[in-house]
Amino acid sequence: MTSPLGRLRPERPQVRRVDDLAAAFDLPTSGAAPADRTFSGVTMSSSDVEPGDLFVAVPGLKVHGARFAADAVARGAVAVLTDRDGVGSVPQDVPVLVADDPRALAGPVTAWALDDPASRLVTIGVTGTNGKTTTTYFVDAALRAVHARTAVLGTVELRIGEDAVESPRTTVEAPVLQALMAVAHERGAGALTTEVSSHALALGRVRGLRFDVVGFTNLQRDHLDFHGDMEGYFRDKSRLFAPEQARRGVVVVDDAWGRRLAEESPIPVETVSTHVGAPVAGGADWAVVEADIGLDGVGSRFVLRGPGGARHEAHSPLPGLVNVSNAALAIVLAHAAGVPLPAAIDAVAAAHSIPGRMERVVERVDGWPLCIVDYAHTPDALVLALEAVRPITPGRLVLVYGSDGDRDRGKRPIMGQIGARLADVVVVTDENPRSEDPASIRAAILAGVRDVHPDMTDVHEATSRAQAIRDALRLAGPDDTVIVTGKGHEPTQEIAGVFHRYNDRDVFLAARAEGREQHA
Secondary structure, three states, X not given: OOOOOOOOOOOOOOOEEHHHHHHHOOOOEEOOOOOOOEEOEEEOOHHHOOOOEEEEOOEOOOOEHHHHHHHHHHHOOOXXXXXXXXXXXXXXXXXXXXXXXXXXXXXXXXXXHOOOHHHHOEEEEEEOOOOHHHHHHHHHHHHOOOOOOEEEEOOOEEXXXXXXXXXXXXXXXXXXXXXXXXXXHHOOOOEEEEEOOHHHHHOOOOOOOOEEEEEEOOOOOOOHHHHOOHHHHHHHHHHHHOOOOEEEEEEEOOOHHHHHHHHHOOOOEEEEEOOOOOHHHHHOOEEEEEEEEOOOOOOEEEEEEOHHHXXXXXXXXXXXHHHHHHHHHHHHHHHHOOOOHHHHHHHHHOOOOEOOEOEEEEOOOOOOOEEEEEOOOOHHHHHHHHHHHHHHOOOOEEEEEOOOOOOOOOHHHHHHHHHHHHOOEEEEOOOOOEOOOHHHHHHHHHHXXXXXXXXXXXXXXXXXXXXXXXXXXXXXXXXXXXXXXXXOOOOEEEEOOEEEEOOHHHHHHHHHHHOHHHOO
């Protein structure tokens, strides 16, 4: 993507005094430099410092950010906010503000410096393990029915109006998030939707922002290397529903975690049940009471029962029950954010395809199999992805997948078992090995495959992800579906700490351009 968002900062920033900041947040100062100078931007990254910035130096997993304070000052930082451990590393020619937890203050400080940009936007945040990206895009489509310009931030991109850049992570750091809201308002946006990851909530990236509406999709096994266990994972997700973080919420109650969140939430919530016939549906505020999964692979029709029993015909533009759930949540979220219900339903039905989310890359024409890219990288998401494409597959279902390195190792054999059980042909390959030995990751997945298929029939291994996709195409016939999961939209692959430009969609398209004879 090009970078039309420029510096990701407002063109007309507020100019603030350092001593006013210290007074506003009751922060002591350290060092000999006077605090009467002004600043016009905030950043937590020394490499992103621009002249006139306040640099926020926080403790990291490996080193303290204050170690980069000298670089920040050399680039033009005029003051530093850090903790007592970081003070000694900051040059003495700039004022130093001292906080017990500078990371927690980064968002509120930036919001104060930018005159609270969130107050001038309708803001929606979506959290959960699976479905955040799809739901935010559906919500954004609905918001565009009533707002001339909107912004959507998340795993795929940072987009304001029609301008977008690749996103560095699911939820950007607090100063970037606040600056993007200021840019969105400056460019005439009326609403902003963002994914909110559990890491972001644990690390305070959305502090200083009180959302108008927040949504919860589900909670499934993921990120346990970071959160420790499911209880810790749930605790961090629940932070989004704190009164200082959001005014109201919408919670999908299909799983026990969603039901618990709805019961324990300290803010008002509406509940949504999306499994037809589920016992919880009767007590939910909104419920999917009918769903016809389209066999054309394009989408699904469903009926959403609202408060008071009114029935509303709706449509998901993506296949599978999982996207009925995402569409239903998005409709309720958008409606809670002020979009008339009929407009929200129509807009979600007409939403465009979402990069790397059940993305149809090659259609089933001219002897080609249907080729799909999906981001599914957790056990539950993989099940839902494979179940979604099975009804639209006349022939065999061919799966290409792997599992991330330096992440939850326990899910690898589980992923292997799921692939062996629900696909007809599996090609096990690398995802993002990171610092781990790729062969050991594949071996753990293959061990799970072997549990289901001891003879390992129709099981293949490829050391190159691009080769794995080409192998799958050679194995597939015109009635088959090839689905590659795990990376979705991602534009790079991390191997041994090095990021290589790579995208699953590009490999499919390159193979398609080469012609069928290359893999017939």
